[in-house]
Amino acid sequence: MSPKRGKRMASNAHLVTLIPIRNMNRAIKFYTGPLGGKLLYRGQGAMKDAWAGLKVGGAEVWFIVPEKREARKLAYQTFVVKNIRRYVSGLKRAGVKFEKPERMNAETKVEGPIAFETFGAAAFFKDTEGNLLMAWQNFPPM
Secondary structure, eight states, X not given: OOHHHHHHHHHTSOOOEEEEOSOHHHHHHHHHTTTOOEEEEEOXXXXXXXXXXXXXXXXXXXXXXXXXXXXXXXXSEEEEOSOHHHHHHHHHHTTOOBOOOOOSSTTOEEETTEEEOSSXXXXXXEOTTSOEEEEEEEOOOO
């Protein structure tokens, strides 16, 4: 397949992110509550607790229940926001707990759960299923 043809095929595809979860009801409640998502569909019958589709932050995500517990080291989902302080504050009011921020270098400025760098700011939190999520604000080039 030529690279040009592959590019056209990918640009016409609808991209969905899969999020592994352990408890469907708990995950749906978290993503539709504090994160403001909307439940699009949910499996029926025996599949009721195996998969669901949601719209979160303008993107479609599917919840799946993996057969085995998977190890995670990186953020699977990142919410790019215009004002990270306001976003984090709103999630904290909704009961979301944030991770302790890490300093990338000596210039990193930490403010509560937010780490500010010259190129952007990040705050990490987990969903009810243990998935690491990130709030991120881009900063204009300096």
